[in-house]
Amino acid sequence: MTPAGAALRAEAARVLVAVLDDGRSLKAVLAEVLPTIADGRDRGLLEAMVFAALRFERRYAFVLNDWLARPLPMKTSKDRAVARLLLVGLAQIEALKLSPHAAVAATVDAVKLLGREGLAGLFNAVLRKATREVWPVPGDPATAASHPAWLVAALRNDWPEHWQAVLAGNNTEAPLWLRANAPRVERDTLMARWATENIEAQSGAAAHSLCLAERQNPAALPGFDDGAFSVQDLSAQLAVEALSPRQGMRVLDACAAPGGKTVQLCAAVGDSGEVWAIDSEPKRLARVSAALRHLAPSAAVVHVRAADAADTARWSDGERFDAILLDAPCSATGIIRRQPDIKVHRQPTDIPVLVALQRRLLDALWPLLKPGGRMLYATCSVLRDENDRQISAFLARTPEAALQALPTVFGLNTGAGSQRFPEDGGGDGFFYALLEKSPSSS
Numbered sequence: 069m070t071p072a073g074a075a076l077r078a079e080a081a082r083v084l085v086a087v088l089d090d091g092r093s094l095k096a097v098l099a100e101v102l103p104t105i106a107d108g109r110d111r112g113l114l115e116a117m118v119f120a121a122l123r124f125e126r127r128y129a130f131v132l133n134d135w136l137a138r139p140l141p142m143k144t145s146k147d148r149a150v151a152r153l154l155l156v157g158l159a160q161i162e163a164l165k166l167s168p169h170a171a172v173a174a175t176v177d178a179v180k181l182l183g184r185e186g187l188a189g190l191f192n193a194v195l196r197k198a199t200r201e202v203w204p205v206p207g208d209p210a211t212a213a214s215h216p217a218w219l220v221a222a223l224r225n226d227w228p229e230h231w232q233a234v235l236a237g238n239n240t241e242a243p244l245w246l247r248a249n250a251p252r253v254e255r256d257t258l259m260a261r262w263a264t265e266n267i268e269a270q271s272g273a274a275a276h277s278l279c280l281a282e283r284q285n286p287a288a289l290p291g292f293d294d295g296a297f298s299v300q301d302l303s304a305q306l307a308v309e310a311l312s313p314r315q316g317m318r319v320l321d322a323c324a325a326p327g328g329k330t331v332q333l334c335a336a337v338g339d340s341g342e343v344w345a346i347d348s349e350p351k352r353l354a355r356v357s358a359a360l361r362h363l364a365p366s367a368a369v370v371h372v373r374a375a376d377a378a379d380t381a382r383w384s385d386g387e388r389f390d391a392i393l394l395d396a397p398c399s400a401t402g403i404i405r406r407q408p409d410i411k412v413h414r415q416p417t418d419i420p421v422l423v424a425l426q427r428r429l430l431d432a433l434w435p436l437l438k439p440g441g442r443m444l445y446a447t448c449s450v451l452r453d454e455n456d457r458q459i460s461a462f463l464a465r466t467p468e469a470a471l472q473a474l475p476t477v478f479g480l481n482t483g484a485g486s487q488r489f490p491e492d493g494g495g496d497g498f499f500y501a502l503l504e505k506s507p508s509s510s
């Protein structure tokens with residue numbers, strides 16, 4: 069095994085320490101670490117090891133607890149990196165199915181690289197055992213599915229028929245969905261262009277969606293630099309389709325950053341339209357402007373504002389909107405397969421706080437909708453408190469709001485909106501509720 073292979077495993081262990089022990093977000097840590105790795109294949113392997121280790125961390129911890137005579141020390145950062153390296157080892161063997169010999173050798177070399185030569189024998193024994201023996205199976209469903217117990221209980225309660233499929237979906241690798249930047253570049257044109265370079269892609273259920281047959285770096289694909297497409301999950305693309313804004317409309321994107329849906333809205337309202345993009349995070353909002361510059365979807369007038377969207381007096385010019393997209397801040401429990409660290413960082417106490425914020429946004433934004441206008445409330449959550457229960461309560465206190473039915477592509481009809489679950493080869497978990505304001509309301 070090359071020293072580079074061992075260094076990569078040690079780096080993966082340090083990423084896990086940052087996420088599991090220091091409480092940092094995986095996305096933020098990878099954004100720092102990946103640019104320091106020169107080789108594209110090495111970057112891919114590091115990501116794969118880290119994602120798999122986080123996806124199955126709870127189950128791997130259970131297995132190690134069974135196999136180790138005593139837990140490894142966790143006092144110093146070096147201790148923690150060594151302990152997390154064992155997760156990296158198991159991930160290579162089980163989830164990634166790397167050559168057992170190479171996985172064991174590189175991980176044992178990595179423990180030496182981390183300055184714990186004395187543990188090389190233990191690592192060798194545990195990892196070789198992992199390649200040869202049947203692993204112990206946890207009795208409780210939460211550990212077996214490597215999810216926190218509170219989340220499994222909530223999913224079980226919310227979806228008695230679907231919770232196991234949701235857990236399984238959360239532990240799969242997310243497909244890479246792209247969106248052809250229509251009307252500038254149509255999906256068929258893009259697919260035909262790629263076909264000439266033997267890049268195979270399939271179309272998906274959203275009008276401009278595409279999924280690559282083989283995973284690759286989207287930035288290296290033909291058309292990336294000139295804004296022919298963008299990266300956006302299938303279910304996220306469907307949100308704007310549910311709202312179906314038309315040419316010339318004045319539309320609000322209330323929680324806009326990083327701007328995937330702002331781009332879609334600008335394309336839909338066309339050159340004669342107007343889009344307001346609000347987000348409370350100025351740093352994230354900068355990405356909205358960057359996406360609009362890069363993809364130039366239309367010549368629509370765009371107002372980008374950093375503000376609490378619910379504080380309408382602060383940012384609104386007093387004119388009402390034909391359509392509002394409220395892509396609300398949420399638990400992100402529908403995108404765990406893309407961000408497995410959500411299983412580590414999200415706490416049950418976050419949910420009521422998010423529910424209150426969503427409620428505040430719904431109530432504050434509703435008066436900004438014109439009579440006869442439509443609001444789409446969406447989340448990337450699979451928890452009913454944030455989704456259909458939130459909308460049932462809104463409908464009960466808002467007599468001029470009527471729920472519009474959505475076609476089955478938007479998921480399971482819950483009676484107060486449509487719920488998609490993370491689907492193998494499909495889109496993320498997502499919720500959509502299309503609300504129409506009575507034309508006779510004031």
Ligand SMILES: C[S@@+](CC[C@H](N)C(=O)[O-])C[C@H]1O[C@@H](n2cnc3c(N)ncnc32)[C@H](O)[C@@H]1O
Binds near residue numbers: 325346348349395396
């Ligand atoms: C689900 S993300 C939006 C994704 C975005 N619509 C897209 O498609 O790229 C939710 C966003 O809500 C923002 N947010 C949270 N609280 C907010 C508030 N009170 N007002 C406006 N934006 C808020 C967050 O900063 C975050 O960017």
